[in-house]
Amino acid sequence: MHIDARKLEDGSLIEGDICIVGAGAAGISMALEWNNTPHKVILLEGGGFEYDEQVQELYAGKTTGQKYFPLKSIRLHYFGGTTGHWAGWCAEFDEIDFKKRDWIPLSGWPITLKDVSLFYPRAQKYVELGNDDYSVAHWQQKDPTLVPLPLDENKVWSKMWQFSPPTRFGTAYKGAIVNSRNIQLYTYANLVDIVASENVSSIKEITVRNHAGKQHKVRAKYFILACCSIQNARILLAANNQAKKGLGNDYDHVGRYFMEHLEIKTSSLWLADPGDVRLYMMDFGTTKARAELAISAKMQEDYKTLNGTSSLSPLELATNQRAFIEVWQDEKDAMDKSLEKLYENRKPANLNIPKGFKAYQLFTRMEQAPNPNSRVTLDSEKDALGMARANLHWELTPMEKNSLRNINTVIGQEVGRVSMGRVKMYDYLQNENDQTWPSFTGGGWHHMGTTRMSDDPKLGVVDPNCKVHGIGNLFVAGSSCFVTASAVNPTLTLIALTIRLSDHLKQKVSNKIV
Amino acid sequence: MKRKEFLQRSAFAAAAITLPLLHSCKSPVSDDEMVDPQFLSRLFDEQTIRKTGAAYLQKMPGEKDHNKLVGLLAGNSSIAGSSDENEIHQYLEEKIKRDFDEGKTVMLNGWVLSVTEARQCALYSLIKP
Numbered sequence: 001m002h003i004d005a006r007k008l009e010d011g012s013l014i015e016g017d018i019c020i021v022g023a024g025a026a027g028i029s030m031a032l033e034w035n036n037t038p039h040k041v042i043l044l045e046g047g048g049f050e051y052d053e054q055v056q057e058l059y060a061g062k063t064t065g066q067k068y069f070p071l072k073s074i075r076l077h078y079f080g081g082t083t084g085h086w087a088g089w090c091a092e093f094d095e096i097d098f099k100k101r102d103w104i105p106l107s108g109w110p111i112t113l114k115d116v117s118l119f120y121p122r123a124q125k126y127v128e129l130g131n132d133d134y135s136v137a138h139w140q141q142k143d144p145t146l147v148p149l150p151l152d153e154n155k156v157w158s159k160m161w162q163f164s165p166p167t168r169f170g171t172a173y174k175g176a177i178v179n180s181r182n183i184q185l186y187t188y189a190n191l192v193d194i195v196a197s198e199n200v201s202s203i204k205e206i207t208v209r210n211h212a213g214k215q216h217k218v219r220a221k222y223f224i225l226a227c228c229s230i231q232n233a234r235i236l237l238a239a240n241n242q243a244k245k246g247l248g249n250d251y252d253h254v255g256r257y258f259m260e261h262l263e264i265k266t267s268s269l270w271l272a273d274p275g276d277v278r279l280y281m282m283d284f285g286t287t288k289a290r291a292e293l294a295i296s297a298k299m300q301e302d303y304k305t306l307n308g309t310s311s312l313s314p315l316e317l318a319t320n321q322r323a324f325i326e327v328w329q330d331e332k333d334a335m336d337k338s339l340e341k342l343y344e345n346r347k348p349a350n351l352n353i354p355k356g357f358k359a360y361q362l363f364t365r366m367e368q369a370p371n372p373n374s375r376v377t378l379d380s381e382k383d384a385l386g387m388a389r390a391n392l393h394w395e396l397t398p399m400e401k402n403s404l405r406n407i408n409t410v411i412g413q414e415v416g417r418v419s420m421g422r423v424k425m426y427d428y429l430q431n432e433n434d435q436t437w438p439s440f441t442g443g444g445w446h447h448m449g450t451t452r453m454s455d456d457p458k459l460g461v462v463d464p465n466c467k468v469h470g471i472g473n474l475f476v477a478g479s480s481c482f483v484t485a486s487a488v489n490p491t492l493t494l495i496a497l498t499i500r501l502s503d504h505l506k507q508k509v510s511n512k513i514v
Numbered sequence: 515m516k517r518k519e520f521l522q523r524s525a526f527a528a529a530a531i532t533l534p535l536l537h538s539c540k541s542p543v544s545d546d547e548m549v550d551p552q553f554l555s556r557l558f559d560e561q562t563i564r565k566t567g568a569a570y571l572q573k574m575p576g577e578k579d580h581n582k583l584v585g586l587l588a589g590n591s592s593i594a595g596s597s598d599e600n601e602i603h604q605y606l607e608e609k610i611k612r613d614f615d616e617g618k619t620v621m622l623n624g625w626v627l628s629v630t631e632a633r634q635c636a637l638y639s640l641i642k643p
Contacts, residue, residue, distance in 0.1 A: 267624070270557055354557055409619065412626030417614035419553060419607070425624040 002178045004048070005189040006212035014186065016042035018505065019206070019220035021191050021235075022227035023177075024081020025491055026478040026498045028169045029126050030224060031183050032176060033502040039509060041183040042218060044208060046190035047078030049170065051335055054211055058190065058383045059231075060331065061390035065374070066437065067325060068260075068394045073334040074445050075228050079187060080170020082228065082445075083491075085337040087284075088166025090127055091159065091488035092120055092134050096297040096307060097367075098484075103304035104399070106257070106370040109483040110455040110464045119496035119503075126495055127164040128172070132289070134160040136279070139289050146279040148291065149420065155299050156414040158279065158291035159309050161488070189216065191227075192387050194239040194247060194474075202472045209385045222473045222505055226498070229258065229447035229480035233376040234390040236451065236461075236468075248451070248468040251458045255376035255450050258392065259368050259485040260443030262308075262400055263324065266364040266429060267408045268315055271421040274358050280312040284339055293362070294487065299410050305403040307487040308366025310411060318361035319349035325442030362423070364407060365444060367485035369399045376450050394443075398435045405429045446490050448482040466501045477501055551631040552603060553610070560642075567639030569622040570632040583637045587630065606630060 018034065020027045023045035031043045047055040055078065061071035076084040093113055100108030124130065132138060136158050140146050148158040177185050189208035192215075196203050205219045225232045233255040237246035246254055271277075282290045292309035300307060313321075327342055353359050368374070374395040378388040405425065412423030428438040454460025457469035466481050468474040479494040486493070554563065571578045577586065593605040613619060613628035620632050627635075 272553070272556060357557060409621070409626055413614045413617060413619055416619070416626065416628060417611050419611065422553070422557060423626045425621060425626065427624070430621060430624050 016040040027226035088164035123495040159294035226477040233450035257449040310362040312360040315359035323440035567635035
């Protein structure tokens with residue numbers, strides 16, 4: 001069922017069993033997990049079914065620190081959320097991502113890869129990827145011409161990505177949500193306040209508002225925030241009438257540890273007589289899967305690096321490619337994340353490539369170390385609905401730069417060992433004492449970590465089941481719960497984590513073993 | 515640049531050079547064989563090899579000596595006594611692979627190179643400045 005909250009009588013009371021705030025990848029996945037159950041699901045979406053400039057403006061905010069994209073255009077505030085412009089890249093986390101790594105402070109999840117990977121098959125379905133797995137062997141069986149580089153997998157291995165169509169959740173699942181008998185979708189219902197019990201141990205109700213001036217209350221047994229990392233943090237920080245520092249923020253972790261993926265050109269790879277490297281190439285819209293060069297857990301430990309992977313692009317094309325951070329600086333670009341825009345005015349470079357060689361750019365995607373100073377806070381300016389805007393301070397550390405250098409060094413060593421090639425680091429990585437970042441440093445619009453998971457309430461915001469510490473019926477769904485960011489795009493894993501949360505909640509609600 | 519051309523361009527004297535480390539050598543190793551980084555000579559032109567070598571010597575000024583470099587390249591192996599060009603090249607190629615395997619690399623002007631091939635470039639830069 002769908003209700004436009006602008007058309008409800010002002011001051012309406014909405015009641016259900018569970019209330020999911022946010023109808024993006026996490027919110028819609030969770031709602032659908034409850035479809036056709038005996039429970040009444042309230043799904044709140046701040047926007048409508050189409051892009052709306054007035055609603056999108058609610059996402060505007062400020063950025064400080066390392067240059068970043070405009071906050072208004074990096075997420076989408078309508079039904080389907082940011083899947084409205086995502087590129088569809090899917091890959092699984094590695095085991096090392098969940099482990100405590102003594103060279104990375106604040107690393108180590110209270111759950112393991114196994115706890116999440118159980119849910120990858122179900123997450124795959126939501127992004128329309130079927131049953132294909134992520135091993136090179138699986139894809140070689142489908143196409144024997146997909147051959148990995150002959151490298152020692154104990155040092156450098158080929159990690160697979162699969163490409164969702166990409167699934168636009170707003171289009172793909174609108175019918176299922178609107179036609180559901182037990183899911184009630186309210187559009188134009190922006191959460192602006194949360195009312196807790198007197199001792200702030202549970203949530204009594206939340207307040208939603210829209211530009212039509214209507215304000216309503218929502219009550220449920222359980223509340224799940226599924227609004228993306230920046231917005232989840234913003235909501236909790238702004239709910240400060242009863243908890244001065246914001247809900248779930250007794251120990252000052254809400255909003256902190258904002259993590260992006262550094263996505264940046266790092267080196268050129270010169271391969272002698274490489275043969276077919278199609279396994280590593282992609283034709284957007286056609287390629288179903290491709291590999292990137294990943295560094296083994298042992299190499300990460302030996303070199304004390306963060307987890308990252310490097311993709312290969314023909315150097316003639318990549319040389320003159322503008323960086324994301326340079327292409328998308330206009331707030332109006334929220335709906336236009338097209339390749340046409342990315343490749344605008346790109347001209348192939350005229351390179352003097354020796355006979356018998358092929359040259360590629362290595363473009364590295366890498367986690368950043370959890371950094372409490374990289375954070376979302378509240379701005380003094382308020383949006384049109386009276387909520388303080390978000391302020392993002394993105395901060396990097398020397399570990400990121402050293403890790404980029406080390407990852408590309410390990411790749412260089414391995415291609416050298418097999419007499420296949422050599423790697424040449426770009427200028428900004430050549431001086432180990434230089435910790436500055438070039439102008440083309442940017443991220444992949446992956447926002448993670450602002451309500452991080454921990455066993456100990458003093459060290460995070462949510463527990464291993466994504467429940468906000470100290471508040472019995474408030475949960476958070478999505479990548480804001482991530483402790484570390486892995487090398488891979490977050491969407492598949494945030495959906496898997498959300499399905500895990502959903503199963504946990506079903507167990508609580510139904511008192512049955514799932 | 516072709517390998518043959520590279521060898522021809524090396525500035526060795528026609529006579530073999532007696533190396534200080536080769537006490538028992540019967541036929542000294544020719545520097546011609548030592549200075550030819552086989553893989554790199556396919557990738558780099560002469561100027562780049564020279565610049566790379568100069569960059570290495572800037573990092574490692576203590577190795578800025580012809581005899582020292584040849585000694586480091588030959589090591590304690592029996593190759594010191596060989597005059598077989600193929601045997602020398604094979605030895606150095608294996609040494610380069612081991613360097614990469616053991617992480618004995620150096621970054622010169624951005625290039626991640628084996629220490630052995632860096633020394634070869636350095637030797638070349640001394641012979642043909």
